[in-house]
Amino acid sequence: MTIRAIATGLLAMTLVACGEGGPRYLVESPTSELRVRSAVRTLLVRTVSLPTYAADEEIAFQDDEGVVRTMNFGLWADEPERATTLTVTRHLNAMTSAKVAPEPWPLPRPPEGVVDIRIETYIATNADTFRISGQYFLGSEEPEPEDNFDDPDYEPRTQPPPLPDRVGVFDISVALVGEGPSAIATAQAAALTRLSEKIARDLVR
Incomplete structure (x- = not known):
């Protein structure tokens, strides 16, 4: 499939959609077999930060000239930042031993x-x-230092953080199979599964 094919197909579908935005597409990520023991028992996933073009309900794509455009037919079924955050949260709950939740x-x-x-x-x-x-x-x-109030000479011991500070860099590409928004949704879902696996491995002590 090519981006030109997507754009051509969308032009035809736009005429049928009568300007109403068309159907809405879910991003349903495939499950993973990865299972790890997390260094922490509970984990907060902050709201995922997306580029401006990706945070909108319109589906974005890059044309042959490298220009970012949005499709005139089809919308995301959920607000993208919320959907991405919840998808990663669900994956990390399944992949790790931690209880994982989004903010708040x-x-x-x-x-x-x-x-x-x-x-x-x-x-x-x-x-x-x-x-x-x-x-x-x-x-x-x-963690808070351990105290022993029965021993005035006891020196509190500072415990190391259960999860040391870490920075991860990722660059994941998944082939588009098929045409149209559904192909984009499927590839995006697979990419989020791979990203979640990478994060899960870094949660091991």
Whole structure:
């Protein structure tokens, strides 16, 4: 499939859609067999930061000239930043031993670890791939020092943070198979699964 084929097909579908935006597409990521024991018991996933062109409900693609355009037919079924955040959260819950939740943190006790994902590229490219690139940041606060109130000479011991500060860089490309928005949604879903696997491996102590 080529981006030109997508654009040509979308032009025809736009005439049928009568300007109403057309159908909405879900991003349903495939499951992963990866299972790891996390260094933290609870993990907060901050709201994923997306480029402006990817944060809109319109589906973006890169044309043959490298220009970012949006499709006139078809929309994302959910707000992209919310959907991406929830997808990564669900994957990390399944892949790791940690209890993982998005912000705002819903559990009574504060999370032991935090992951912050900032995406720079998030688009169907003119190389017939869906590309996702950027950085993620992992870390946790240092535990409170241990006290022994029965011993006045006891010196509190500082414990290292369960999850050391880490910075990860990613650049993932998945081939587009088929045509139209559904092909983009499928490739995007696969890319998010790969990104989640990379983050999960970094959560191991």
